[in-house]
Amino acid sequence: MADILITGGAGYIGSHAVKRFLEEGHKVTVIDNLMRGFGEAVDVLTGYGDLTFHQVDLRNANAVRSVFTKAHFDAVLHFGALCLVNESMSAPELYFENNVYGTLNLLKAMKEFSVKNIIFSSTCAVYGESVYLPINEEHPKKPSNPYGESKLMAENIIKWMSQIYGFNYLIFRYFNVCGAAEDGSIGDSKKPSVLLLQNLVRGAMGIEEFELTCPKVDTPDGTPIRDYVDVNDLIDAHYLGFSYLEQGGASNEINLGTGRGSSVEEMIQEVEKAINVTIPRKRGDARKGESARLFASNAKAQQLLNWQPKRDIKKSVECLQKWYVARPNGYSY
Numbered sequence: 001m002a003d004i005l006i007t008g009g010a011g012y013i014g015s016h017a018v019k020r021f022l023e024e025g026h027k028v029t030v031i032d033n034l035m036r037g038f039g040e041a042v043d044v045l046t047g048y049g050d051l052t053f054h055q056v057d058l059r060n061a062n063a064v065r066s067v068f069t070k071a072h073f074d075a076v077l078h079f080g081a082l083c084l085v086n087e088s089m090s091a092p093e094l095y096f097e098n099n100v101y102g103t104l105n106l107l108k109a110m111k112e113f114s115v116k117n118i119i120f121s122s123t124c125a126v127y128g129e130s131v132y133l134p135i136n137e138e139h140p141k142k143p144s145n146p147y148g149e150s151k152l153m154a155e156n157i158i159k160w161m162s163q164i165y166g167f168n169y170l171i172f173r174y175f176n177v178c179g180a181a182e183d184g185s186i187g188d189s190k191k192p193s194v195l196l197l198q199n200l201v202r203g204a205m206g207i208e209e210f211e212l213t214c215p216k217v218d219t220p221d222g223t224p225i226r227d228y229v230d231v232n233d234l235i236d237a238h239y240l241g242f243s244y245l246e247q248g249g250a251s252n253e254i255n256l257g258t259g260r261g262s263s264v265e266e267m268i269q270e271v272e273k274a275i276n277v278t279i280p281r282k283r284g285d286a287r288k289g290e291s292a293r294l295f296a297s298n299a300k301a302q303q304l305l306n307w308q309p310k311r312d313i314k315k316s317v318e319c320l321q322k323w324y325v326a327r328p329n330g331y332s333y
């Protein structure tokens, strides 16, 4: 049994990691300031095992440090960040302060308390507009928005501090994450959500009208092409990554995507087919800072971690339906 610290564990992806590590019998400590996470998620997760929750802001170095005085962590999974591209285009300072300074405080505490292993949630947004496809880890990194830049800065800080202080890291660059827990117990509760599949399923179920917010881009149908990876597959990769680091695997940066690009129009059709409804749509304000085409090469994840995505869009839609049947409006607190 290991002692795991998970930041952002009350948020969408982090809560799935908490559930999985608890189910595997590990002891989990969560840091979340509940700025975008939910107390109700923590309450649900408490039912899965040995969980300690600290409502702490990563920007508060002393508060972060005090969490490290309470346990010795075998690994840190760092999900805690702000991650709305559009918001970062109107308040960039918030993104640099939260995502960069928060990461720095965490690394400083790791150094002080000799915690060696970290898995960092990064993003395909560090690549910016694709120069070639599929995007591998060597692709140029030229973020198109302050969110991507803040994550790239955090990546570089992790790399430098690891080189100097001997941390072992995995930087996971997620592509577009979708889906919910297979038992429908936890899921994405962003209000409003910016995640396409979540919004499509809500639209299809008549919970909320679907708003098309993508800008017109240079693709065959004029809508952006993205790589949609199921959250349960993503968490499988984190579990494999944790074992990899425990066994002394070398630090690395790894894409987590399916390797398949789908346009927004294609995704609308896939969900309509899966649920057998026509999804009414309205035009919302077009988002800023969006790239036209992003999809991953996941060859490195397959080679280093023996990871392969197993769930297709139909499966993600099925889990989302369970989640929204249980909580049509997400968590209530």
Ligand SMILES: NC(=O)c1ccc[n+]([C@@H]2O[C@H](COP(=O)([O-])OP(=O)(O)OC[C@H]3O[C@@H](n4cnc5c(N)ncnc54)[C@H](O)[C@@H]3O)[C@@H](O)[C@H]2O)c1
Binding pocket: 007, 008, 009, 010, 011, 012, 013, 014, 031, 032, 033, 034, 035, 036, 037, 038, 056, 057, 058, 059, 078, 079, 080, 081, 082, 083, 098, 102, 121, 122, 123, 124, 151, 173, 174, 175, 176, 177, 178, 190, 195
């Ligand atoms: N959702 C995606 O498609 C996607 C894609 C690529 C990368 N990512 C990365 O994955 C991670 C998790 O994303 P998510 O979709 O679960 O987001 P989320 O907003 O649901 O979860 C993030 C959590 O971090 C917490 N948090 C934010 N700033 C904090 C701070 N200063 N102190 C303490 N807690 C803080 C929030 O309260 C929230 O619970 C992020 O790092 C994000 O950059 C997400």
